[in-house]
């Protein structure tokens with residue numbers, strides 16, 4: 359059985375695209391590290407929702423970057439804030455809203471009523487990443503414009519306890535008119551089609567956008583994404599320096615392999631602990647740091663954490679991000695469907 363495009367286009371995604379003012383239900387993850395201003399602008403200009411994570415940047419830098427995106431595109435983009443690791447989230451939130459963030463996406467926590475009121479006072483949209491029914495209820499109480507349902511297929515830090523396939527259906531049951539978008543393991547338009555066929559309104563792509571021209575991931579990371587398969591990724595707590603005991607999905611590398619070979623020793627007894635593996639021009643980066651390798655780092659940046667989701671199976675090239683957005687949509691509704699349809 360397959361769904362012909364007209365049948366699959368239940369048009370449910372239009373609630374999301376109209377609400378956000380975007381053309382396609384394709385959202386760029388709100389990632390830090392390799393995600394650049396250029397990437398956010400390219401995705402937004404192509405009709406997706408641009409995305410940028412600002413959690414780890416100093417507040418003023420976060421503000422400047424949000425302003426720079428807004429100066430280069432009038433199209434919407436989301437700014438990501440991880441609440442769990444940001445004690446002063448409200449200050450950062452105020453600054454990015456002042457800088458013109460059109461959408462704020464919260465993860466690892468529920469925004470306070472004051473934070474929600476602040477977002478609304480700027481006329482910005484709001485969403486929250488959830489991983490179960492309890493989280494979805496909280497998001498609905500907050501009054502989010504859309505819910506992000508993350509699954510363990512995801513690259514980077516994994517908030518989820520299971521696959522999005524397990525959590526999506528119950529969340530949809532209570533979500534009513536609030537659109538739900540899926541994050542985790544989406545590598546191409548076929549994956550997006552699966553997401554929409556399962557009743558979600560859109561898909562978030564993180565790892566797929568790391569392998570684009572606009573990302574500033576080191577070439578080795580991008581190239582490995584084009585050849586790796588899902589089994590080359592690992593869900594682990596290996597790179598938890600800076601965010602203790604955090605679960606994340608990465609590409610296997612020397613650091614991970616040697617840590618596992620040592621019996622996955624706890625902090626304090628890990629092989630090569632304290633070793634400087636790279637330098638970003640200002641700071642040394644230690645072996646188990648949750649820092650991703652970007653262009654300009656010296657040393658062996660590939661020994662740090664190269665985040666990747668299981669969608670790597672479908673990644674085979676490093677295209678411009680705008681071209682990728684259009685391709686994902688074509689694969690979702692057109693090309694692959696028509697090749698299945700009777701001629």
Ligand SMILES: Cc1cc2nc3c(=O)[nH]c(=O)nc-3n(C[C@H](O)[C@H](O)[C@H](O)COP(=O)(O)O)c2cc1C
Nearest residue numbers: 387389390411465512513514542543563564565667
């Ligand atoms: C390189 C990279 C960096 C990420 N950084 C963040 C981040 O700073 N904040 C956040 O909430 N999620 C972050 N994520 C997770 C994404 O928000 C999203 O859940 C994930 O990328 C979706 O799975 P996928 O990578 O398989 O597409 C990151 C993901 C990647 C791949």
